[in-house]
Amino acid sequence: MSEIRPIRAKSGTNQEGASAHNRRVIIEALRLNGTLSRAELSRATQLTKQAVSNIVDELEHDGLVAAQEAVRNGRGQPSTPYRLVPDGAFGIGLQIDRHVTRALAVNLVGSVLARAEANLPSGGPDAGIEVVLELVGRVRDALGKASRHSLERMVGLGAAMPGPFGLDTSDDDPWMMASWQKFPLVDALAVGTGLSVSLQNDSAACAIAERMVGAAHGLDHAVCIYLGYGIGAGLILNGELYSGGNGNAGEIGMALLAPRGADRTPLEHRASLAALYQRLNLDPGDPQLSSKVEALAAAKGENVRAWVEEAAEDLRWGVQLIENLFDPQTVVLTTGAPATLARLLVEAMQPLLPSLAERPDRRLPRLQLGIVDPWTVALGAASEPISRAFDPRFSAILKSPAVKA
Structure with missing residues (x-):
């Protein structure tokens, strides 16, 4: 018996899949807005009032949303707002x-x-x-x-x-x-x-953390640069996390950006926290590492200032490349480094290099500091x-x- 020939194609949609998608749309609307009535959900999602009512009833039955006290607006009938159930x-x-x-x-x-x-x-x-x-x-x-x-x-x-x-x-x-x-x-x-x-x-x-509770909350197009031992970028494109063909999308730390003369080492070998630890002769496994870096950053010692200036120069090129490639609404810098060091770095990255992100109608900054917490990855x-x-x-x-x- 001959093998079945593989055929390349996109999967078609079906009613069950559309229903699942609409449930997710309702849940996201409540996550972004806190509380919404059925009429507000219908207007926001462009679903029919009947479809919204059916979905809300299902979600309420499943313990995912809960009705709040009715609210009277003007002379009309009172409306009932709904919210997500945290323990859902x-x-x-x-x-x-x-x-x-x-x-x-x-x-x-x-x-x-x-x-x-x-x-x-x-x-x-x-x-x-x-x-x-x-x-x-x-x-x-x-x-x-x-x-x-x-x-x-x-x-x-x-x-x-x-x-x-x-x-x-x-x-x-x-x-x-x-x-x-x-x-x-x-x-x-x-x-x-x-x-x-x-x-x-x-x-x-x-x-994902930034989109859930941080600077990318409610955004459909954002790139998060994570400054850790190495450097990487998380891509939120069209409202979804983009992982690439092998789960390695956003590995900008391996890029050879803005080489200084003959120095063509990867970005993360120069601008990461590991590079800072090497410059300061600190042990990455030291339990007191964060407090030591915080103290050195607050003192603005020569070695810290030199690393900040060099890292900022490299990261400017990274931001400029990201903006021209992905056209995000904003770029967010996230790190587990002490807040003092993170603020010094973001300040040193200004002014950013020219890119297509320089638009007269911008509502968000091109670059902003996101969550500064060692627990962000978890x-x-x-x-x-x-x-x-x-x-x-x-x-x-x-x-x-x-x-x-």
């Missing part, structure tokens, strides 16, 4: 970095309900996976105490770690987490927790299962069995 769904996020792992749990509206962190032992995943699973278990137990609905309303576990994924990297390369990147992490977490698991790079997780990782389950996305209107909302 929960997600757990996991960050795996070079020296530390963090986990936290969020509810449907992105509020953090539990968090914990632990040091990762040397030896890669063989030594670290049990630490990671124990950490997730601690957060899960704490979440169960914070909300009695968390067990039946858990939508999944999101994991995030530095990329890129799928490359033939060496364990000797300090810029890569080769052993973890090659480890079957998703399978190990799924077996160890019994949850649906997704994996993304840390910059993508930061973009927050975005926890928000990913929520986003995957409830945010509008193209796959929701296709014949995809993976989409349930």
